[in-house]
Amino acid sequence: MSDTPFVVVEGLHFSRGDKEIFRGVDLAIPRGRITAIMGPSGTGKTTLLKLIGGQLVPDAGRVLIDGEDVHRQSRRALFAMRRRMGMLFQSGALFSDLSVFENVAFPLRVHTDLPQTMIRDLVLMKLEAVGLRGARELMPAELSGGMARRVALARAMALDPELILYDEPFVGQDPISMGVLVQLIKRLNQALGLTSIVVSHDIKETLTIADYVYVIADGQVMAHGTPQGLDVSEDPRVSQFVHGEPDGPVPFHYPAVDFYTDILNSGGRR
Amino acid sequence: MIEQITSLGRRGCELLESLGRAGIFVAQSAVGVPSREGWHLWLRQMHFVGVLSLAIVLVSGLFIGMVLALQGYTLLVDFGAEQALGQMVALSLLRELAPVVAALLFAGRAGSALTAEIGLMKATEQLSSMEMIGVDPLRRVVAPRLWAGFVSLPLLTIGFSVVGIYGGYLVGVEWLGVFEGSYWGNMQASVSFIGDVGNGMIKSLVFALVVTWIAVFQGYDLVPTSEGISRATTRTVVYSSLAVLGLDFVLTAIMFGGLT
Numbered sequence: 001m002s003d004t005p006f007v008v009v010e011g012l013h014f015s016r017g018d019k020e021i022f023r024g025v026d027l028a029i030p031r032g033r034i035t036a037i038m039g040p041s042g043t044g045k046t047t048l049l050k051l052i053g054g055q056l057v058p059d060a061g062r063v064l065i066d067g068e069d070v071h072r073q074s075r076r077a078l079f080a081m082r083r084r085m086g087m088l089f090q091s092g093a094l095f096s097d098l099s100v101f102e103n104v105a106f107p108l109r110v111h112t113d114l115p116q117t118m119i120r121d122l123v124l125m126k127l128e129a130v131g132l133r134g135a136r137e138l139m140p141a142e143l144s145g146g147m148a149r150r151v152a153l154a155r156a157m158a159l160d161p162e163l164i165l166y167d168e169p170f171v172g173q174d175p176i177s178m179g180v181l182v183q184l185i186k187r188l189n190q191a192l193g194l195t196s197i198v199v200s201h202d203i204k205e206t207l208t209i210a211d212y213v214y215v216i217a218d219g220q221v222m223a224h225g226t227p228q229g230l231d232v233s234e235d236p237r238v239s240q241f242v243h244g245e246p247d248g249p250v251p252f253h254y255p256a257v258d259f260y261t262d263i264l265n266s267g268g269r270r
Numbered sequence: 271m272i273e274q275i276t277s278l279g280r281r282g283c284e285l286l287e288s289l290g291r292a293g294i295f296v297a298q299s300a301v302g303v304p305s306r307e308g309w310h311l312w313l314r315q316m317h318f319v320g321v322l323s324l325a326i327v328l329v330s331g332l333f334i335g336m337v338l339a340l341q342g343y344t345l346l347v348d349f350g351a352e353q354a355l356g357q358m359v360a361l362s363l364l365r366e367l368a369p370v371v372a373a374l375l376f377a378g379r380a381g382s383a384l385t386a387e388i389g390l391m392k393a394t395e396q397l398s399s400m401e402m403i404g405v406d407p408l409r410r411v412v413a414p415r416l417w418a419g420f421v422s423l424p425l426l427t428i429g430f431s432v433v434g435i436y437g438g439y440l441v442g443v444e445w446l447g448v449f450e451g452s453y454w455g456n457m458q459a460s461v462s463f464i465g466d467v468g469n470g471m472i473k474s475l476v477f478a479l480v481v482t483w484i485a486v487f488q489g490y491d492l493v494p495t496s497e498g499i500s501r502a503t504t505r506t507v508v509y510s511s512l513a514v515l516g517l518d519f520v521l522t523a524i525m526f527g528g529l530t
Contacts, residue, residue: 050398053401053402055398055401055402075406079401079404079405079406080404082401082402082403082404083403083404085402086402087399087402089395089398089399090395091394091395093394093395093396093398093399094396095396095400096391096394096396106403106405107403107404107405110403110404110405111404152399155403165402
């Protein structure tokens, strides 16, 4: 395994309308590891994944995957590049008109000419890995949230990608499916030698599986390091986020005038 | 004052930009080599877009033909010209009513469904995930729907005309007692295949393109929330109805207005 990072993000700038989302983000994602990207809600973590996947184009800066600039590819080359990546969406994003089996078979059917029997074997292998071989005939609408995410994970792995992007894999899961997902991500990463990027704000779960963590806030990388390093970080902003303290450098109160004067000067205004 | 002018300018730029996006969008989806799988996807959409619109289009066609015959008869009979009923029904249907009414019904029935369906796929990230799997949603989702709409509306329009003419026959001949020979005979003598049937079909092809394009683009370009979907669905019906009626006038002026 070489030491060059698999994904490199350099000086990334991106804005939506007037709102600046990233102001110079630099990341280096090592090969074969789980890298977590964390940060408070609304810091554009999902946007970052879409930039890495080439679905959005940055205003400045570049994203290199295995040395190739994602945003300098032709449409065709970009689609070819994406076959080497899998992405797990927050909602699962299963195709609602296809069964579980067909959802997992979809990437195989469109990108390979494999015979039916082999596709069946591959799909059953992937479903077995996420423990849902028995649910293959169900439709996405019949699945629970956690099951849908596991099917989506099986689909993301169908073409044996080198890179998997996880968008908030733990949000809205009950403790059991949360534990299952944490296990799965860790195990798949080790067994298949994948490079994983996990975007999340679930501190506890993410820190247990991540090898390296980037914390993003206000459009920049606020801190990065190993989970242990962040846990004992002296930076008050990092420690507020990692330990989930309600008040600190990120204030509890939305900016407002002084409470005392606000109460006294009602004068019929709101 | 200056502000109003700037906002007018901005509106204009936004309109041009969205027209440009829609143009690129349709070019990217419609062009491409049809594969065997594309054929299957297209057939599936023909069912959803075309076959499922059949009932409303045919029933409306029947009633419009019947009403035409009834109204026409009461007018023509005063001049002793009720023999011309067949000609009147056929010409009104073929030239105007079938292409326009079928397109309006199609926009309401199929167009709004297309917008909502594609919008929902966008809101649930299905389009994004398809992109990340390395499948172009323009080819896979949009193109079959675009082509299905483009092919099925002209076919529905033919059905509308046929049923409408039959409805006119039911009322005019069977009920009001117009001589059957003159109903069909006058129709045959006065309807020109290229001038009336052909021009009606050209109208229908234009409407099919415009209505499906609007529907599919509105679905693809909407704000991916439930509110965004409901707004886009409304916009589809409003824009396509206005476009159909406006274009109908332009096309009629060119085809039958003696402008050329």
